[in-house]
Amino acid sequence: MIILTLIIALLLSLLLHEFAHFFTTIAVGGKVKAISLGFGKVLYQFKYKHILYKIRLIIIGGDCELKGERQYGTEKDDFCNLIYRKKVLISISGCLINILIGLLLWLSSNIYLEMIGIINLALGICNLIPIPCLDGSIPIFIWAVRFMGQEKGYKLFMKINKIALKIWIVLNILSIPWAVYYITKLMGDKNVLF
Numbered sequence: 001m002i003i004l005t006l007i008i009a010l011l012l013s014l015l016l017h018e019f020a021h022f023f024t025t026i027a028v029g030g031k032v033k034a035i036s037l038g039f040g041k042v043l044y045q046f047k048y049k050h051i052l053y054k055i056r057l058i059i060i061g062g063d064c065e066l067k068g069e070r071q072y073g074t075e076k077d078d079f080c081n082l083i084y085r086k087k088v089l090i091s092i093s094g095c096l097i098n099i100l101i102g103l104l105l106w107l108s109s110n111i112y113l114e115m116i117g118i119i120n121l122a123l124g125i126c127n128l129i130p131i132p133c134l135d136g137s138i139p140i141f142i143w144a145v146r147f148m149g150q151e152k153g154y155k156l157f158m159k160i161n162k163i164a165l166k167i168w169i170v171l172n173i174l175s176i177p178w179a180v181y182y183i184t185k186l187m188g189d190k191n192v193l194f
Contacts, residue, residue, distance in 0.1 A: 003180060006115070006180060009120075010059075010119055011037070011059065012116070013119050013123050015037060015062075017094035017095070017098050017123060017124075017127070018063070018064045019035070019064075020096070020098075021064035021090060022064050023093075024089055024093035028086040028090065029076075029077060029082065030066055030067065030077055030078075030079055030082055031067035031078075032051050032064060032065070033051070034051065034053070034054060034063075034065040035054070035063070035065070036054040036064075037054070037062045038056030038057060038058050038059035038062060039056050039057075039058045039060065039165075040056050041056060041057045042054050043055050058169065058173075061168075061172070068080045080145075084142060087138070088138070088139045091136075091138035091139055091142075092136075094124075094127065095124040095128045095135050096124065097124070098123045099121060099124035101117070101120045102124055104117070105117030105120065131164060132160045132163075132164035133164040133168050134168070141153070141157050
């Protein structure tokens with residue numbers, strides 16, 4: 001029961017995180033191209049109102065792909081052309097929603113809600129770390145692009161991001177047994193199989 005709860009909590013936390021980016025982007029005048037749950041090979045996808053929704057093989061994270069985010073663009077609603085504070089708000093919105101929900105659930109008296117709260121807190125706080133492929137790196141990247149120029153800055157960031165993303169996926173996979181053990185120990189249940 002605990003492992004199933006962890007898996008469902010992680011999926012819900014990832015969805016909340018990515019949809020926070022999604023709705024914030026729309027609210028500040030940007031455009032969303034695609035939203036994905038997971039990384040790697042696409043298992044299922046559909047298009048609705050010009051946005052591609054995807055479920056991928058490795059469900060350890062997600063992605064909200066914005067128009068003009070991964071390449072230099074010239075249109076007003078491209079991510080690269082939004083003003084700095086809008087870009088920062090979009091990039092940290094997923095983290096903020098996870099932290100807010102995490103705090104609310106962690107303070108509950110239900111052990112399962114507390115566990116989901118801890119997962120949300122961890123997801124939100126860890127994603128604020130300013131390393132490539134995490135949301136916390138985006139404000140720093142945007143600031144650096146101001147000095148390098150958009151075209152050079154975007155190319156450099158994407159190269160660094162590809163390498164960092166592969167490392168991050170491996171580290172996430174390696175941390176799963178530890179996370180299950182720690183949360184199980186925290187909850188005092190000795191009958192969980194890994």
